[in-house]
Each structure stands twice: as structure tokens, then as C-alpha cells.
Amino acid sequence: MKTRNTYRMILLLVLFFLTGGRLAAQKNQVILQQVSVEAPFKMPKIKTPNFARVADFVITDYGAEPEDKEKNAIAIEKAIAKAAIAGGNVIIPAGEWKTKKIHLKSNVNLHLSEGAVLLFSPDPQDYLPAVFTTWEGLECYNYSPLIYAFEAKNVAITGKGEVRADISQWRKWFPRPSAHMESIKRLYNWAQDRVPVEDRNMVNDTSNMRPQFIQFNRCENVLVEDIQIRNSPFWTLHLYLSKDIIVRGIDMYAHGHNNDGIDPEMSQNVLIENCVFDQGDDAIAIKSGRNPEGWRLKTPSKNIVVRNCLVKDGHQLLAIGSELSGGIENIYVENCKVADDNEKLMHLLFIKTNERMGGHVKHVYFKNIDANAIREGILGIDTDVLYQWRTLVPTVVRKLTPVQDIYLENVQAKDAKFVAKINGNADLPVRNIHLKNVTLVNASEEEIQTKNVEGFVMK
Template sequence: MKITAGITLCVTSIALRVASAWPDAPGFNSAGLVSSSDLPKVQMPAFRKDTLTISTFGAVADGLTMNTSAINKAVEQCNRAGGGVVLIPSGLWLTGPIALKNNVNLHLATGALVQFTNKRTEYPLVHTTWEGEEAVRNQAPISGTDLENIAITGNGILDGAGDAWRMVKKSKLTADQWKKLVASGGVVNDKQDAWYPSEQSLKGAMTTIKAGQTPAYYEEIKDFLRPNMLSFTRCKRILLEGITFQNSPAWCLHPLLCENITLRNVTAKNPWYAQNGDGLDLESCKNGLVEGCTFDVGDDGICIKSGRDEQGRKRGVPTENIVVRNCRVYHAHGGFVIGSEMSGGVRNLYVSNCVFMGTDVGLRFKTTRGRGGVVENIFVDGVDMTDIAGEAILFDMYYAAKDPVPQQGESNELPVIPAQPLSESTPQFKSFQIRNVRCKGAETAILIRGLPEMAVKDILIENAVLQSRKGFVCIEADNIRLKNVALISPAKTLMHIQNSHNLTLDNIRYTDSTDLLMHIAGDRSKDIKLLNTNMSHAKKTVETTTEVTANVLTMK
């Protein structure tokens, strides 16, 4: 009950600030503004005190004995008895996949290390999902489907043996690391730029995998079909607390179509080079709290999803009513991320008091044509960042499934792309409130990049101090407001605006070394306001291309 009260307090304070600071904002009027009756209320699981210890069922903590049967028997017995706690004591416990059951709290004592086996044959193929679409994959090390009242708690560690599953790009290792990896076994592809743990894994990478095939088809590429470490599907009242989840084969924590999920003081760790090594992926989930958690992973840190393309739209279940607060993200492609699989929609998210250190991107919102879906009513208040390799704040509707920071020799520049007709597959980003953000070191402070047929809309960024190499880039956007924003950048041109309209730039602060304050391009750029800004620090205030109308900019 205390947790619910905490969520209500947190979200109410943000909602009140939104109402007072931007009362006329589209989507936040008296009919649409989040009120106390709309706030998420996360229901917590509750368990009987009865405790079963896995050693009672024959489990042995020697790192050699396979304890799969003993652990699952303990879980099943606890479930049959009406629920309670299954205790994993201190020690090294080797096991295959664990299937959780209703009303069971799997509790790892301090000093407990559960090591999932690296023998891929121990993980049977199952019907599940992969990156937002139906798929056949290996069974997750920890899984549960259609469950209620479940938990994994304690101060122990769960290790997913991910090194036995993952391919590794040569470009992400030093020469000595690559040499050691190749010598350890496995195979290298023809280009000699990627290592795979087995011939079967390499075959899978070279195969265009089709759905609805025979079991024999998937068996031939089984090693390639990496599981997510924790997979909960259609479960209700979930608690993950205190545990360290590490070394996942793919995504680390993946609740799908779940309700009332709480993550408290959880740590997710993957090697920085871990392909698809996300920390947390909440997909089509409702009512959640993520607080006090730490992520240090190989892909996105805290990620919000809701299915991919046509299947995601057909499912039509958004991720909604999620609070993320007091979390830390170290290495990751993005600190807090939405997308790119967001075809079922995302709404009513509240992020506060988070720290991102060394992530490729800080706040990363990504999608692409074909996804569809609407992302709206996103509130961010209080994010501190250091050493961001790419953008501090990114809205990108041209996501291309590449690393956010280009490898040597690569480019992330877009080709010229014409507008396409609007359809159900056109994605939308709108109604974001981002406040009190500080960043010390990034490539770009803010990049907003919409589609010619669908602008990024209704964005407020207020009270920000962003130190970066490049300043503000805004392409195909509508109703963007920057208020009290410091762009601390050595860039000769501070702000680039292209085919964007209804922009308000209020009290923009910048360095004396700026040559050009604003460059405006595109025949659809209009209604740009520069307010309460000292223009004397720049050698020149504005420069426009020939197709821009003469009255595009108003200065006061």
C-alpha cells in the first residue's frame, strides 16, 4: 500500500506542474490532463510465510550438480501447498530453466549464485516472441505464463550464461580480446568480422527465418534462437526486488502483457558488447513501478515497447501507467528509451530523478515507418547525464536498427526521403514534457527528427543545461517549445531548423564563441519565435536558405 501512495504523490506533482506551465498545450487541456483518478496504482503481491528450501528436494550447491529438477520441484510443491517462499541458500547452484508458478516468491539468500547452464540443449524450443513479433525461441532461463502473485527477491545473483549464446562483433573487442575469443571455440563468419558460438548459430544468422515452420526447421538453427533471460507473459502482480540479473543471452528482463509489476533495487548487468543485451523491456504492460534500479548493459537500459508493426497494431495493447524513478544507467545504447517496437502505443509514463553515465544516448525515443502506434503523455522531470556519446535528448523517426553511435567508417546521415501517404503504419510522437535535465558532455544536445508526413509534435523542454559538441537540431517538427535552456556548445552554428513550424525558443543561453545563432531551411519552416534571448553573444542571429519565407522568425 505504501508503494501505491508513493506513486500517486510522484505523479501528482508532475501533473500539477504540467497544468500550470503549459495550460494551453494540445492533449493537456481540462479534458485530457492527467488527474488523481487516472494515476497508476500498482498492486503488490503477497505471500504466505511458509518456506521450502531447494536442498530439501536434492539440490546441491557444488557448481557441478544440475539442480533443474530439484528447483522446479520445490516451486511446484510450494504452488500446490497454496504458495509461499522457495529459498535458494548461499552457494553456487547450477541449473537449467526455471518455470515460476502462482503465489511463489523465489528468494535468493545473500551469497546465492544461480548459474544457468551453458549447455544449450537444456533449453527446449518454445513458442514465444522476439522483438515484438511471434517467434519460436529457446525457453528462457526464468519464465512464467498466465501467472498471478509472483516474485523473485533477495540479494543473490542470477547468471544467464549469455556467452554461450551471443554472437560478438570484432569491432567491439580489442585485438587481444578477439584473438582469445576465436581461440575459445565457435566459428567466424566469411567476412571475419563476427564470431558465433557454433556452426548452427552462424547458420541461423545467415537464414531469413520464417514463421510457422516445422519443428525440424527450427532445430537446425536452434543455437541461434537466443532466449531472453527472464520472460513473464500475461502475468499479474509481479515483484522483482534486490536481485542481480546478469549475463543474459538476449534481453535481460522482459515482462510482456503483464499488469502490476514492481522492480525495486534490481541490478541488470550485461557485457557492453552484448548484442540485443537490453536491461529491461516492458512490452504492452500496464501499471508499473521501476525504482532504485541499476542498469549496465549492451543495448538499451530501460526500454518501453508494445509490439512490432502489423502484429503489434493487431495486438493493440499499449504500455501505460509506468513510473520510473531514482534509477541509474551506466553503459547502454539509451538510458531511458521508448521504441522502436511501439506499434501498440505508449502513454502515461513518468520518469524522475534518474542518472545516466556513459550511455550512447540519454533520453532516446525512436521509431520508423511501418511501426504505426502513438506515443503520448510522457513526463520527464530530473535527469542528470555525463559522457553521452550521442544525443542527450533524441526523437528519431528514422530508426534503422543500427548502433546509435556510428562505428568507424559508418554514417548516420539520412538520404533525402520524400513524404509518404498517411496510414495505420505511420507512427506518432506527441505530447512530451521534459524538465530539469542536465548533461555534461554529449555529441548533440537535442535532436528532433520527424517524418515529412508526420512531424514530432507538442514537445516542451524546460529548465535544461546541456553541454555538447553540437547544439539543437530540429527537422520536421511542430509545436516545439524550449524554455530556459542552456546550450553550451563550441559549434559555430548553434541551432539548425528544417521544415519545422510553431517553434518557441524562450530564454536560450549559449557561449560567446557562437558565430550563427540559428540556421533555418526548408519551405515548410514557419512561425518560429525567439524570445527573451540575448542575441549579442552571437556574431549573427539568423541565416535562412532561399526557400524560407521572409517573416519566418519573430524576435522579442
């Protein structure tokens, strides 16, 4: 028995040295790390994937050629399939690579080398067949997001390279003609009537529903780090029904229609840090489903921390809503700055809902924020924001949104109309709003404007 054990130890030592200090079974392995995040609420540790010990799969080894979107799309798909077997980095080398849609899988890191550009086709046909996705808080089948992950675990997009959307065709879809409006009306009614999502196909000649650039749909352990994002058909980075997410050090520019920067929707345990936003819409917009969808899925967006970010341009630093029927809670934004020459900024924090949304908003913390000129004000809360839906469909079910426990501290701006403007609902007033050391140098209107608010404190 002693001799057998000795041989076994020798064999293990040989394997150890042959594998560079790791046993063979450990060679291709995505490691999960836990990241602690400070917040004024109980914030779970975020599980994030580390791809340092997995193999690399370079797309040129699978037939990629810079100017050939067909070959590149096939090469990327093959590399992803290989990497998913045991975990791997799909490497995009330096240079410009035209491509079609990319569908990520579990245990795969799409890594863009410095100097690499993935240039996505403007042809809508390159994003078919339709996939399980969303449109403004309603689930449906639609054109695939340009980069899409569905029910994936341990998935990432990293590197110093760039993803860029050619929006020459999508730009033609920016307007909302009557045919498009009828399509979103039909989708809303399908959701209201609980029509199965697989029967809500929105790909036809008239819907013109643009896809998100990047969507993580029902994913876990997600990392997006360091990349540059340029242009987008619709929302730029959509985190949908996903959890344990870190978005770090990315730089995005997207000035098309509805070009929010990051949209966490019904997602939980999220850290967004050290990012730069240059948007045609909100920098960060937290959502949780529209009306029947949020009520059906019953998943609040919660435990979301945003810190050390710069907003060069965009409508709001942080918007909450208006799709928030699943509820939004435990939000912390700290140490963020808005560039002095921001041309579009409306509010630093804007909470918007209406009598059809239901859901809830609570425990929102805003601390150490600096801005210069703001078109509206520092804090806006409006419980009657309906946009096109006001005349498109009637109120089918009336559900008010309780909004409470909002805290702003050490927030400064130079020029704006007001410090805070709150339009609560008479049947359900906004409650418990605390402002501490919130200063506006030049106000062109009354600094504090409140309607149907209980418990407003300013120190």
C-alpha cells in the same frame, strides 16, 4: 442455542492460538498490497504480492546439490510445484547452484538468500522444449527464457542473492549470419500473414535466436526485488503483456549483444525504482510489438514510472521503440542519474520508429535527470530507424507513428553534440515537444536540430 454458540467461540479461540494468531484457512496465503505511485498522469495503484505469511520450501529438501545441474533443476521444479499449491517461498540457500531453466508458477516467490548464486547452464538443450515467447517484438516458439513465467499471478523473484548466466555458448550466437537473418525474415513474414504462433517454431540448427534471461509473459502482480543479475543471452528482464509490476532495488550487469536491462513490452502499471544498470545496450527500452504483432494484440505499454535509478553504462537511459506498434503512453522518468564514466551513452531519451510501425507515442515525461558526457544528445527522436529490416524485407503496410506530448524538465548534461535532434516525418510531423530548464554546458553541434516538427518549445 446459547451453549452451541459458546462451544463454537471456544473452538475458534483454540484455533486462533494454535495457529499463532491466524485461523488455519489463512495460514498459507499470498497477500496483495496496493502501492500508490505519483505521476503527472492518472496512475492506477499497483497490486503487488507479499509472501511474508506463506511457507518456505528449501531446495535442499528436494535433493539439490550445488554442482549437479540435473538434480538442482529437478529440486527447484519440485519445490515450485509444492509452493504453488497454497503459495510459498522457494528458497535458494547460500552457495553456488548450477541449474537449467526455471519455470515459475502462480503464488510462488523464488527467493535467493544472501550469498546464493543460481548459475544457469550455457547448453541450449537445457532450455527445451520450446515455449511461447518472442523475438524482437514477434511472437514465436523458441528456447525457454532462463527464468520464465507464463500466465502466472502473484509471482516474484526476491532476495539478496544473484542469478548468473554462463553465456559461453550464447556468445557464439551474437553474430547475425545469413541463415539467422533468413530465419527472422521468415518469422516476420509469418506474423505478417497471421500464421498461428504455435506454428512459428524457431528452434532449429540455424535460427540461433537467443532467449531472454528473465521473462514474465502474460503475468499479473509481479515483484522483482533486490536481486543481482549478471550476464544474459539476450534481453535481461522482459516484461511482456503483463500488468501490475514492481521492479525494485535490483543490480544488473550484462554486456553481451542486445543486453537491454529492462524491456516492458505491451505491459501496464509498472514501477521501476532504485535500480542500477550496467548494460551493453539500453538501460530501459519500452516496446509494444513489431508491426503486425502490435496491431493484432492491440495492447499499449502505458502507466510506467521509473525513478531513482543509476545507469553506470548503456546506450540510452530510456529508449522508446523501435518496436512500438501497439502504442506507448504515460511514461514518467524522474530523479535518475548517469554515471560520469559511462562509455556508451548515446542519449538520455531516444524515441525511435519508422514508416512500418504505426502505433503511437504520447505523454512522456522526463524530470530531474543528471549526466556528464553523452555521445549524441539529451533528446533524440527519429522516425526513420529500420536497422537490418531496411533491406531484409520491404514495406508491406505503411503506417506512420504519431509522436507527441514529450516533456523534459530539469535535465542537465555537460558534454554532447546537441540538446535535441528530431527527425520527424513530413506526412506526420512530431508535435508538442516542451523543454524546460534543459541545459547542456558544451555542445559540439547546433543545440536544437528539428525537421518536420510542430510545436517545439524551449524555456
